[in-house]
Amino acid sequence: MINRIVVGAHYGLKDWIIQRVSAVVMAAYSLFMVIVLLVLCPTTFDAWRNVFSFGLVKFATFLFALSLFYHAWIGIRDLWMDYVKSVSIRLTLHALTVLALVGYAGWMAAILWRL
C-alpha cells in the first residue's frame, strides 16, 4: 500500500471527557480517603479491613479504580500513538494495554470484595 497519511477516525471527544471526569473522581476519592483515614486511624490489619468493610468505601474504591484504569488507558494509548510509528506494533501494544487493564480491574474487584 502506498504510504498515505490517513486521519479522520472521528473519535476522541468521549475519551477526552472521560479523562477529565475520571481525574475528578480520583481527586475526590483521594480527599475522601484522607478524611476516612484521619477519622478511623487504622493501624492494624483488622482495622484496615474494617475500613474497607463499609459499603460506601467499597463503592468509592471501585469507582476510583475504574477511573484509574480508564485514565491510564487513554494516557498509555496516547504514548503509543506519539512514539510507535508502526501500525502493527501499535495495534499490538493497544491490545496488550487493554487486556492488562481489564485483567487488573477484575483482580482489583476480587480483592476488594474478598476483604
Add this chain to the structure above:
Amino acid sequence: MTTRTMQFRIYRYDPDKDERPRMQDISVEVDEQDRKLLDALTKLKAKDETIAYRRSCREGVCGSDAMNINGKNGLACLTDLEGLEQPVLLKPLPGLPVIRDLIVDMTQFFKQYHSIKPYLINNDPPPERERLQSPEEREELNGLYECILCACCSTACPSFWWNPDKFVGPAGLLAAYRFLADTRDQATGERLDNLEDPYRLFRCHSIMNCVDVCPKGLNPTLAIGKIKEMMVKRYV
C-alpha cells in the same frame, strides 16, 4: 555614536555541501540605532553573506523571520537586542526540515493550515453590500484573526514535533476556531467533524508552549479549549 560588540552562535547547514550542521561563532558591531535582532542579523549578513534567513516586512506583520532565539521561538524583527543573553544562540524553528541555515521548509505547516479550510463557507447568495455581524459577534474574532502564520507556536509544540503530518497544530487550530466562531460561516458541523479525531485535535494536551512563544500575544490553547467546548455542546 557608541558601538558595542555582540556575540552570536548561529546554526549553519547547507544540505548540498555540509555533511552535518555546525554552529558558527561570529560577532558584530551594533550601535544604538540597532534595536532589534533583525538589525543585527542584517549587519551579520553584510559581514558574512553566506548566512541565510528569511525576512520581509521587518515589523512583525509578515512572519518570515521566525527562528529559535536563545532556545525560544520568536520573530527576529520583534526581539529586542537589549537584554539578549550572549552569545545569542540562533537556530532554525525546531521540528521542520532545514532548507539552509535558519530557513525551514514550512510545507507541512501550511498543509495543516489548509486542511482546516481557512476561508468562510457560506452558500447563501452574497448580499448586495456585505454579510453583517453584530459588534458582539465580531468581538469573538478578536485574538483569532491576527495570526500571521509565522509557525512559532506549532514548532514549539511537542505534539506537532511527533505528529506534524497528523496533528493540525496550534496555528491551524486557532484558524479553525476563527471560522467556527464566525457567525457568517455555515460549515460548523463539517468543521467539527473534520477535527474530531484523536490526532488532528486531541493531540493537544494544553501545555501552552504555543501561548508562551506567540509573538502576537495570541492564545491558541484558549481557542482549542473553545473547539472542545463546542464539541461537548454538540455531543451532550
